[in-house]
Amino acid sequence: MRLSTKSRYGLRALFDIAYNAGNQPAQIKDISRRQEISPRYLEQIFQNFKKAxxxxxxxxxxxxxxxxxxxDQISIRQIVEAAEGDTLLVACACEAPRDKTGCTMNGQCVTQTVWTEATAHLNxxxxxxxxxxxCERGQDMGVKRESDHRFMYYI
Structure with missing residues (x-):
């Protein structure tokens, strides 16, 4: 299974918000710069996260x-599902009727049980x-936090 850039970049961007901004709003230009992701693409990805x-x-x-x-209340699964739509390894792992998966072997295929079980483990x-x-992993790895310059005051 390959996750698209929507979920990979989206997870990085949400980590960035949680790690660097805390309770404050994070600006797209700062997230884009730190994570090296196009601001236009982030805006598109963020629409899915807003809907979710x-x-x-x-x-x-x-x-x-x-x-x-x-x-701590936002799981990686919620993020991936918001970006990708689902976390199925293959379409037939959804236990849907045959006409929805397009598989004529639905419910009669031994490998379907493998994909369903693997999907459950991944989920x-x-x-x-x-x-x-x-965030804890980032801290353990020594990822530097960047404070938001909009809220710094100099006297």
Whole structure:
């Protein structure tokens, strides 16, 4: 299985918000610069996250994107599903009627059980890992945090 750039870049961007912005809105230009992702593409990806209720945005000079919940309440599975639509390894792993998967062997194929079980394991792994876990990994790896310059005041 290969995840698209929507889920890979989206996960990196949400990690960036959780790690660098905390409770403050993060601006797309800062996320784009730190993660080396096109701002236009991030805007497209973020639309899926807004629809899924993971992100909200605030307009204006002090605006940006922010998480709707704490990082420990957002699982990697929620992020991948918001970006990809589902986390199925193959279409026939969804246990849907034959006409929806296009497989004439649906329900009679031994390999379908393998794909269904593998999908369940992957979903379980993604479900038990949160953005907070990624933040802790980032800290353990020594990833530098960047404070938001919009909120720095010099006297």
């Amino acid at each position: 209720g993971i992100l909200k945005s605030k307009k204006g000079p002090q605006g940006g994107y922010f998480l709707t919940r704490k990082p 379980g792994f993604f479900e038990h890992m949160s953005l907070q876990d990624l």
